[in-house]
Amino acid sequence: MVHLSLNLLKYYHRGFVCIRFALGGCTNRPFYKIVAAHNKRARDGKYLEQLGSYDPMPNIFNEKLVSLNLDRVKYWLGCGAQMTKPVSKLLGLSGFFPLHPMTVTGAERFHKEQALKAQAASQEEPTSVSEDEQPIA
Amino acid sequence: MAALRTTRRVVQRARLAAFVERLCARDVCSRSPGEPEVKAAGISKPQFMDKEVQNILGRITGLNLEKVFKPMKQQLKPPQYKLLTDEQLDGARHEAMEVAKERLRMPPVLDEREAICDVLAEDKILAGLETAKYVFTDITYDMPHRERFIVVREPNGVLRKATWDERDRMIQVYFPRDGRRIIPPPIFQDENLLVVFAQERFEDILDLCLVQFEPNSADYIRVHHQTYEYIDKHNKYDLLRSTRHFGGLVWYLSNRMRIDGLLIDMIQRDLMDDAVSVVQLYHMLHPECQSANETNVQQAKGIELIKVFSHTDSKKGSYLELALQVYQEAISSSADQDAQRKEQN
Numbered sequence: 001m002v003h004l005s006l007n008l009l010k011y012y013h014r015g016f017v018c019i020r021f022a023l024g025g026c027t028n029r030p031f032y033k034i035v036a037a038h039n040k041r042a043r044d045g046k047y048l049e050q051l052g053s054y055d056p057m058p059n060i061f062n063e064k065l066v067s068l069n070l071d072r073v074k075y076w077l078g079c080g081a082q083m084t085k086p087v088s089k090l091l092g093l094s095g096f097f098p099l100h101p102m103t104v105t106g107a108e109r110f111h112k113e114q115a116l117k118a119q120a121a122s123q124e125e126p127t128s129v130s131e132d133e134q135p136i137a
Numbered sequence: 138m139a140a141l142r143t144t145r146r147v148v149q150r151a152r153l154a155a156f157v158e159r160l161c162a163r164d165v166c167s168r169s170p171g172e173p174e175v176k177a178a179g180i181s182k183p184q185f186m187d188k189e190v191q192n193i194l195g196r197i198t199g200l201n202l203e204k205v206f207k208p209m210k211q212q213l214k215p216p217q218y219k220l221l222t223d224e225q226l227d228g229a230r231h232e233a234m235e236v237a238k239e240r241l242r243m244p245p246v247l248d249e250r251e252a253i254c255d256v257l258a259e260d261k262i263l264a265g266l267e268t269a270k271y272v273f274t275d276i277t278y279d280m281p282h283r284e285r286f287i288v289v290r291e292p293n294g295v296l297r298k299a300t301w302d303e304r305d306r307m308i309q310v311y312f313p314r315d316g317r318r319i320i321p322p323p324i325f326q327d328e329n330l331l332v333v334f335a336q337e338r339f340e341d342i343l344d345l346c347l348v349q350f351e352p353n354s355a356d357y358i359r360v361h362h363q364t365y366e367y368i369d370k371h372n373k374y375d376l377l378r379s380t381r382h383f384g385g386l387v388w389y390l391s392n393r394m395r396i397d398g399l400l401i402d403m404i405q406r407d408l409m410d411d412a413v414s415v416v417q418l419y420h421m422l423h424p425e426c427q428s429a430n431e432t433n434v435q436q437a438k439g440i441e442l443i444k445v446f447s448h449t450d451s452k453k454g455s456y457l458e459l460a461l462q463v464y465q466e467a468i469s470s471s472a473d474q475d476a477q478r479k480e481q482n
Binding site: 104 | 258260262266275288289310
């Protein structure tokens, strides 16, 4: 099939090839295909090529399965495809890319929240202990 | 356009199948076999895939066409009747033997594969973010399964290569093979294997094992060894004769120096040549054992070989000698009967 050349896409249609998730599955059961498509296409519409899949629901072994056709991903990246944030984060987790900065930032924010919660919990304990003591006294 | 794409896929698949077959053959020949001890360097120990060993094992396995082509569950088709001349019948029989030999090709005997414990990255920042692991599989089409990248990102942030079990499972998910299940069926657990052995369905369980597991996986080796032990304990060698698993059985017993039961069974079924071949294989595998030295000294051949073996290295020497005696008496009595009948005529 003829892939529209990058220049034609870029300058005439203001479009580009995108590697992104296409949602499938059914109610309360998402399933994503990792897909190379033109960015103006519908999210679940016609794509150029399927590059893999991502199942966000863990299986009986507590694993989330991700498949990636790295050979073709490299081809499309070489053709100048853009990646969306979730796909970049996933590839960062896989080790193919370095970790996405937002993954690191999200992790730091999560740990800060956890630390705050732990501090709040530890501060509540002395106050609750002192409240308990009052009725007895 | 679509037709072009499909033809390209078909050609790719054909090339891939041929490529994979060549790679498997190459890889199988270069691996070392399953043996309990490793000899010191200098003496080249015979491997399972050596021509001589395979010749001996192939001869012993036998070619019982009735058993090889016994009725299998297939789609019900009406039988085909053909009118053939004598030459065509011989040709058809020859072809049947070729197909039987293909079915009797022995599966490889390999050492157990070593566990993979490679850590690629440790990112402590990611610890505690997720509750489930991520398993990333590379589904590049033109790649042998052994070289595929399958990595796991644990919830504690460690990026490691997948273990052999995880690898087998993922490859079965994305490149399913006919007959193989993603989770090994519970029949391969030890308690259930005993039930199968009690029903004497060794061939079926070994065929299932061959389809389900890789030849160098721990489960495959465990199931095969348990089957061989049970057969040896209960003297049920005949059930595996003329199947593709007989060579593996003989190799297992010869390596562990327990061929007595097998020899007695063969002599009792009048398979003298097979028994002699088994003793020859034993001498090839253990060249410094007593019986090998005695044989070299005496230059024994045929039944003499078995007699030497029963005197020196055998554990059930008395039973073996008894079986030999019975066999020789049977031969001599049948020879007498033939002579008497000739005189009468």
